[in-house]
Every structure is written in structure tokens, then in C-alpha cells.
Amino acid sequence: MNFEVLEPGDRRWGELFAALPRAARDVFYSPGFASLCQETLDVAHRVRCAAYADDDGGVLLYPFVLRRMETLVDLPAAAGLADTISLYGRGGVVGEAGAEGLAAFHRGLAAYMAEQRVFCSFDRLHPVIGNQRLNPPAGSLRDVGGFVVVDLRPSQEGIEASFKSSVRKDIRKAARNEVKCFIEGNCDHLGDFLDIYYQTMERNAASEFYYFPKEFFARLPELLPGMFSFIYAVAGDKIVSCELVLHCADYSHSFLGGTLREALPLAANPMLKFEICKEMKACGCQYFLLGGGQAPDDGIFNFKKAYAPEGVYPSLVGGTVWNTQVYDDLRGGMLNVGLPVATNRFQFYDL
Incomplete structure (x- = not known):
């Protein structure tokens, strides 16, 4: 031992x-x-x-x-x-x-x-x-609210059917708006990602902690090869929504991302989430972890819950004195x- x-x-x-x-x-x-x-x-x-x-x-x-x-x-x-x-x-x-x-x-x-x-x-x-x-x-345990997880084990049709009807409606809306997505396991469009990500953080008055520097993302290919993907949604010829997904074995995580304010009516982000589920399932992941909110049952949590109404797990934290x-x-x-x-x-x- x-x-x-x-x-x-x-x-x-x-x-x-x-x-x-x-x-x-x-x-x-x-x-x-x-x-x-x-x-x-x-x-x-x-x-x-x-x-x-x-x-x-x-x-x-x-x-x-x-x-x-x-x-x-x-x-x-x-x-x-x-x-x-x-x-x-x-x-x-x-x-x-x-x-x-x-x-x-x-x-x-x-x-x-x-x-x-x-x-x-x-x-x-x-x-x-x-x-x-x-x-x-x-150690002691505390439940700090729900944690939303999309189950990727069913068929693709089953996954989509598990979304709340409002999400399925948004995906159809994005398709009518001709929103397209592409995925990269590199940093070729990192500049676009950072522009959208930082604008989103500013719009949401995020704390300084979440302003990860460019160098953090640039080292992903070196430190996490094969365990990260950038997914982008495009409207016309412009990237309007993006997400960094970390993945390994059975688990994929919505890590960081954002959407341009002017693109919100296009429903680009729901299409992005839908494509992430397809891609992560194809990679062999069984779960797509979206996380929780800043407080139990807040707007952020309910936004995520719409993608997995039956996939809310306890969000436990542990403390040891x-x-x-x-x-x-x-x-x-x-x-x-x-x-x-x-x-x-x-x-x-x-x-």
C-alpha cells in the first residue's frame, strides 16, 4: 500500500x-x-x-x-x-x-x-x-441545489425527445434561421471564441475570476489533447455562439462559452447544445454535464434544466475540519x- x-x-x-x-x-x-x-x-x-x-x-x-x-x-x-x-x-x-x-x-x-x-x-x-x-x-455533506445532466445513453431521437418542448421549438427556430454548427479539437478560432466569451461575461457582470486569459485556452492542445472541443454556431458567415466542452471517458462538461447579444433571437445556443449532445455521444460519452445555477432554482438552473427535466442530480459539496x-x-x-x-x-x- x-x-x-x-x-x-x-x-x-x-x-x-x-x-x-x-x-x-x-x-x-x-x-x-x-x-x-x-x-x-x-x-x-x-x-x-x-x-x-x-x-x-x-x-x-x-x-x-x-x-x-x-x-x-x-x-x-x-x-x-x-x-x-x-x-x-x-x-x-x-x-x-x-x-x-x-x-x-x-x-x-x-x-x-x-x-x-x-x-x-x-x-x-x-x-x-x-x-x-x-x-x-x-467530513460533512451539504446539498447546494440541483445539478443538470443530460443522459446521452438513449438514441439521438430519445435524447431530443427528453428536452423540454421549448428547447425543441428553439432548435427548429434555429434551423429556420439557418444556424449551422462546427466543432474543432484545436484553437484555430480561438479569437472568435474569446470575443464572444468576454462579451458574454461582461454582459452578465461576471466576477474577475471567470475572465480566463488567452494563454489558458491556448495551452489546451498541449495539456488536454483529445479531451477538449470548441463548438461554434454560425449565422450567415459569422460565429455567433460558442462553447468549450471538456470530455474524457464517460463524461463531457459544458465548461465555458457564450452568445452574442444580437444572436439571442436566432436560438443559436439551443442548436449548439443539441449538436454538442450529438458529438459527445459519438465520442462515446454517456453524460453531458451542464451544472447548476448560482442559487437553487434560479434562472440559470431552469435554463439548463430545460435540456434534461428528468436529469437533475443532487449537487453535493463536502467540508472537512x-x-x-x-x-x-x-x-x-x-x-x-x-x-x-x-x-x-x-x-x-x-x-
Whole structure:
């Protein structure tokens, strides 16, 4: 039995990722995605992966971001402390191991967290894999709202029939408007993608975090070869809607995208989603994960739900307090000096 903590550049991470059962192998647990995320982080924050393998074929992977608390909380008590969060996307522990192996993994993980002075961890768990069963024994779970997943296993006709009638109507409308789609596994039209994506983020008043730089996308062919696709919708001779889809094994994800304001009446985005479902099914994916909203049952969630009215999964997050005394002391210290504390967040300092 072997527990280790790996960096994105470690060959061992790639080997263990490839050894995961297909049902547990999603892009968010790959070393390539970890390397991509590392470039978007504060220099004090590092991507790591707790890993376990045994002689019986058991493999467990747990990618996370190790964050230094002094960059998050302006308080002397935060110096030297750390926390962890999932990478952008889905997280938590994935893989398979017997009861003894899972216990050994969690012992190794607890020791590592103590060594790094990590006092709490937060994970956005995978709704389809259902990896909450692999959470640390001391961890807690919370359902933060629905997570929409299109089931790609039925026939193409069955998938389309599962859409809400309003979506099917929009697809027909887009066809009348002669909206066409094309797909690329490269960055040949990255300039068009960025123009539309940034305009969409500005229109929706998105936070600075979502303004991923051009370099992030330009490294996709190097870091995620065969695991990304850009899909574009064209009206006339102009690209009007686009989406970056990440995919691996059974899972495909609506990652980032947008639509020009003037193209919204054309119903280009519903046609785009329809073509994504066809393409991802052809690639062998069984699920197309659309995600949830910013709040339960908000407009974003209901927009996504129209593509899978029967495909709403619980969206679970996990929180683990490794050191209760430090957790409580930091919260109390922040309250004492008047720093804002979120009452509805596990990581109360991460506003």
C-alpha cells in the first residue's frame, strides 16, 4: 500500500489517472487539467494530488488546491495556516479501493494535512460518480441545489425527445434561421471564441475570476489533447455562439462559452447544445454535464434544466475540519476585529 502527494508534472499522476476505472476517469482528475488550473492561481497556491495505489489494483486520486491563509485573511492568526479546495470543476476523491485501502488513504491524507497545517478542506463533489462515499470520515455533506445532466445513453431521437418542448421549438427556430454548427479539437478560432466569451461575461457582470486569459485556452492542445472541443454556431458567415466542452471517458462538461447579444433571437445556443449532445455521444460519452445555477432554482438552473427535466442530480459539496480548535479560533478572531464572516459558507472567510 502506498500513499503519496503528487504535483501536476509527476509522471506517476498520469499513470494512476490512466489506471482509474472508466466510470471514475473524468477530466477534472487529470494532471493536464491540474497544470492548466495552476496557471490561473495565486503564486502562493499550489495544485496537488493525494494518491493511493495497492497491489490489488486499488487506485484513489484526490486533486486539490493547497492555499496559504495569509493570502486570504488579513489576520496574524492566519500566518502559517493553509486550507484546500477543489480545482475549478468537480472534485473529491475518485477511484476504487477496498475498505482497508480506503482507510489507509484517509490516514495518509490526515497526516499530510496536519503536516501542512491545513485546518479545513472544501470539495465540490461529482454528481454522477457519486464520490461522496469516499469522503473523509470526519467530513460533512451539504446539498447546494440541483445539478443538470443530460443522459446521452438513449438514441439521438430519445435524447431530443427528453428536452423540454421549448428547447425543441428553439432548435427548429434555429434551423429556420439557418444556424449551422462546427466543432474543432484545436484553437484555430480561438479569437472568435474569446470575443464572444468576454462579451458574454461582461454582459452578465461576471466576477474577475471567470475572465480566463488567452494563454489558458491556448495551452489546451498541449495539456488536454483529445479531451477538449470548441463548438461554434454560425449565422450567415459569422460565429455567433460558442462553447468549450471538456470530455474524457464517460463524461463531457459544458465548461465555458457564450452568445452574442444580437444572436439571442436566432436560438443559436439551443442548436449548439443539441449538436454538442450529438458529438459527445459519438465520442462515446454517456453524460453531458451542464451544472447548476448560482442559487437553487434560479434562472440559470431552469435554463439548463430545460435540456434534461428528468436529469437533475443532487449537487453535493463536502467540508472537512481537520483542526476544530484552529477553525473556531480563526472565526472568532475575525469576528473580534470586524472582518466579514460568511454565515452560510463552510469556508467562512472565502467571500
